[in-house]
Amino acid sequence: MNLLLYGAPGSGKGTQANMLRSRFGIPHIATGDMLRAELGRQAQPILAKGGYVPDDIMIGMIRQRLRQPDCARGFILDGFPRTIPQAEALDVLMGELGRRFDRVLYLRVETTELLRRLSGRLVCPTCQRTYPPGTERCREDSTTLVQREDDKQEAVQPRIEIYLAKTIPVLDHYRSEDLVSEIDGRGTIDEISDQVLAAIGQNGRVRQ
Numbered sequence: 001m002n003l004l005l006y007g008a009p010g011s012g013k014g015t016q017a018n019m020l021r022s023r024f025g026i027p028h029i030a031t032g033d034m035l036r037a038e039l040g041r042q043a044q045p046i047l048a049k050g051g052y053v054p055d056d057i058m059i060g061m062i063r064q065r066l067r068q069p070d071c072a073r074g075f076i077l078d079g080f081p082r083t084i085p086q087a088e089a090l091d092v093l094m095g096e097l098g099r100r101f102d103r104v105l106y107l108r109v110e111t112t113e114l115l116r117r118l119s120g121r122l123v124c125p126t127c128q129r130t131y132p133p134g135t136e137r138c139r140e141d142s143t144t145l146v147q148r149e150d151d152k153q154e155a156v157q158p159r160i161e162i163y164l165a166k167t168i169p170v171l172d173h174y175r176s177e178d179l180v181s182e183i184d185g186r187g188t189i190d191e192i193s194d195q196v197l198a199a200i201g202q203n204g205r206v207r208q
């Protein structure tokens, strides 16, 4: 199963990808997590300001990642494509790999809720899992949680603006192929998970 999670910063892509990964045993490929882990300091200034890393770097990264053996049974893509050139490059790559997306899951959340979630979010610096406010340590590896650099107030607004300008058009790209399931992002994490599973034809209540 090949799934694409689409949505604004803070819409819950990482949260739902985690659920899908544990349920289906396919890798969660999150370009933001890869950038924070791999390019390290090189990409740091761009991330910290809430800007986008250039398309050619991102496309190269995904070309390499989707060819890895663990993607053979499918994958959950989160944070890519974010621009039309990235979406076009991904079409070519999927064609080369002989793959199609089963579904594009669009988590639609209003801006005031995005701002609320991002300002309170905590992240595990070891495994990148995200948590709502009030949690102290990662449930997986007990690392003390921290605030993500780009969740500081000055970076959040630019992230949302660039999403509206560059990433919203990507949705039409997939709508024209009739692949998009729009999910109302209001509600608890479990309620959203139920909607996500229903959209891919896998009903059944889940708990995280």
Ligand code: AP5
Binding pocket: 007, 008, 009, 010, 011, 012, 013, 014, 015, 016, 030, 031, 032, 033, 035, 046, 047, 050, 051, 052, 053, 054, 058, 078, 079, 080, 081, 082, 086, 117, 118, 120, 121, 122, 130, 131, 132, 133, 150, 159, 185, 186, 187, 188, 189, 192
């Ligand atoms: P990336 O890491 O992808 O960040 P993002 O798109 O801004 O999305 P987030 O990870 O902030 O949010 P999310 O949707 O995963 O929400 P989460 O599940 O954590 O990218 C970071 C940066 O990398 C970019 O700004 C850019 O610089 C660069 N980059 C990455 N990809 C790129 C590309 N392709 N091209 C160019 N540059 C690229 O949830 C958020 C919070 O809400 C959490 O605390 C969570 O616990 C909570 N929450 C989740 N669901 C609910 C709910 N239903 N109710 C209440 N709280 C909830």
Ligand code: MG
Binding pocket: 013, 014, 015, 030, 032
């Ligand atoms: Mg994320």
